[in-house]
Amino acid sequence: MKTLLEIKNVSLTYQTLTDEIKAIENLSFSCSKGDFVSVIGPSGCGKTTILSLIAGLIQPTEGEILINNKRVKSGFEVGYMLQKDHLFPWRNIEKNLFLPLEIKKN
Numbered sequence: 001m002k003t004l005l006e007i008k009n010v011s012l013t014y015q016t017l018t019d020e021i022k023a024i025e026n027l028s029f030s031c032s033k034g035d036f037v038s039v040i041g042p043s044g045c046g047k048t049t050i051l052s053l054i055a056g057l058i059q060p061t062e063g064e065i066l067i068n069n070k071r072v073k074s075g076f077e078v079g080y081m082l083q084k085d086h087l088f089p090w091r092n093i094e095k096n097l098f099l100p101l102e103i104k105k106n
Helices: 047-054 092-097
Strands: 003-015 019-030 062-067
Touching: 003 047, 019 047, 019 062, 047 062
Parallel strands: none
Antiparallel strands: 003 019, 003 062
8 A cells, every 4th residue: 555654764853942852852753545543542642743734833853754655844735623623613614714913994
């Protein structure tokens, strides 16, 4: 089967003012067309970090992520919805996606 997602030796280290935190260390896996994949674990284990890496929202400290053999980089066209949606309840779906600045005219 065709490999759609490849995570190759990915590590991510967060820098704080006083320390380094290894969020992910040497993670590797791949997913092919038709695979069903779940990422499970306790709070704080790196599930959202993995999704953010795949979406290109953050870049790995080491390793690479490929989708359809293209390296994921900032602004890559992948999105995901967290368990809690954090949408504005008074807006419809389209208006939640596009939050235009409202300019007041005098």
